[in-house]
Amino acid sequence: MQSRTRVFVGRLAGTGVFDPIGDRVGKVHDVVVLFRLVGPPLAVGLVIEVTGKKRVFLPLSRVTSIANGQVITTGLVNIRRFSQRSTETLVISEILDRRVTFKDGSGGATVIDLSIEEYRRADWRIRDVYVRADKNGPHSGETMIVPVGELTGLATGKEGQAATALLARIAHLKPADVADVIRELPGDRRLAVAMALNDERLADVLSELSDDEQVAIMSDLDLDRAADVLDVMQPDDAADLVAELPAGQAALLLERMDPEEAEDVRRLLAYDERTAGGLMTTEPIVLGPDATVAHALASARRTDVTPALAATIFVTRPPLETPTGRYLGVVHLQRALREPPSTLLGQIIDTDIEPLEPEASMGSVARRLATYNLTALPVVDESRLLLGAVSIDDVLDHLLPDNWRTTDDDESDMRVERGHG
Known part of the structure; x- marks a missing residue:
């Protein structure tokens, strides 16, 4: 009798997915299961992450092998973004850390992992659940593998479900x-x-x-x-x-x-959110003209400063907190890197960068950044006191559509059918 393929889902996460000729398609992100009124839950597909971090559905009926740290699939993969149906449950995202109860009355436990097994071709089911028993129960914190039929609560999360595994x-x-x-x-x-x-x-x-x-x-x-x-x-x-x-x-x-x-x-x-004042941050790198290049480079290494802002040091008279003293100019990080550490910033100021007014439109901000190949621009008031700086990443966030983080802008002729009802 041929042995059945049995896989623990926690170990499957991140596994490479390959087509029949060995080209990498993506990696496993999660496993989709269906709970039934009768019988063990069915595992119906994988959510895989393909190029561009897009997550798509791959039916387990299209998987020919799960072994040796890789998943082999037949056919091509539709890159339409996976959308979870109301009847579907994601194992890693929703079941791990779920509280369950032993049917024999011996207390409760927390799900650490679970296994899926192929009973027949393309017929995958949840078989066992790896759990940690409650410390106040008879099993006193013991970890054990339990057949899925011996537990209740797996299909419905209970209030207070932890997020340890996630x-x-x-x-x-x-x-x-x-x-x-x-x-x-x-x-x-x-x-x-x-x-x-x-x-x-x-x-x-x-x-x-x-x-x-x-x-x-x-x-x-x-x-x-x-x-x-x-x-x-x-x-x-x-x-x-x-x-x-x-x-x-x-x-x-x-x-x-x-x-x-x-x-x-x-x-x-x-300020209006689509103006320089509404786009700016009030915490760019601001130093005085008597600060050294060494000081500027140390400031640019701060972890709380984005790369776009770190490329520009704004030089002003005291005070150095926004709104600052009179704005003098900027020192570009690339220029600073070419100078001895003891060089004073006042000696290498770029005074040609015209600052923005707070009311400047987002369009004019974008044009100015593009025209001079800059990553950030100063924003000053009528007295040329530095109010903040607008960085290119903030402008892009507002120029792109509201749903740019989740919208797919490319399609492919790769395709498979959604493998269940």
């Missing part, structure tokens, strides 16, 4: 990639992950989400936690988010924020 998967991802993961989670799971991230990490991730997604998460956080997250966001990102919140909630958050951070946000909210 957090482990995203720990080393960039904020934009974490945002991709969070975007596809159900509301309760999305909140569990958001609450488990520290303030700085959550602030970075929120900046990569759409306005609606940001508002949904912030509205679910308690006021103090939400205010803490706003405190560590870039002021322009925080202002954009606050502007999308209901007026009452926005006012309460501003009251709970650190007074200095809140003042920056209030200043930005005074």
Whole structure:
């Protein structure tokens, strides 16, 4: 009798997917299962990540082999973005960390992983569940593999489901990639992950989400936690988010924020969002003319400064916090790299960069950046006091369509059928 293929889903995540001639198609992101009233749950397909981080559906009926750390598929893959149906459950995103109960009455447990097995060609089912028993039960924290039929609660998540396994998967991802993961989670799971991230990490991730997604998460956080997250966001990102919140909630958050951070946000909210004032950040790198190149390079290495902003040091008279003293000019990072560390910034200032007025339109900002091949521009008031800086990434965020993070702009003739009902 031929042995059956049995795979633990947690180990399957990230596995390469290849076509019959060995070309890489993508990698496994998750497994789609269907729960039935009678019989073990069915595993019907894989969600795979293809070029451009797009996630598409691959029916398990098109998988010919899962072995040796790779998935082999027949045919071609439709790159239409995967859209989860109401009857479908994603194992990694929704089931891992789920609380379940032993049918024999011996307590509860938490799902660590589960296995799928091919019973017949293209007939995959959940077979066993790897769980950690509750410490206050008879199994006292023991980990064990249990047949799926001996558990209840697997099909329906219980309130308070943790996000331990999911957090482990995203720990080393960039904020934009974490945002991709969070975007596809159900509301309760999305909140569990958001609450488990520290303030700085959550602030970075929120900046990569759409306005609606940001508002949904912030509205679910308690006021103090939400205010803490706003405190560590870039002021322009925080202002954009606050502007999308209901007026009452926005006012309460501003009251709970650190007074200095809140003042920056209030200043930005005074400008139209499609002007230089509305686009700018109030925290560019600002130094005095007597600062050295060594000081400038150290400032550019700060982790809280985006690459677009780090390429330009703005030179002003004291004070150096926005609104600063009189704006003098800029020092380009590339120029600074060619100078001895002891060189004073006042000796290498570029005074040819004409600053923007806060009321300058987004179109004029974009044209100025493009014309002079710059990554950031200063914004000054009528007295030439530096108010902030507009970076090219902020302009792009506003020029692109609202749904640019989730819209596919390329199609392919690769195709498969959705393999279930």
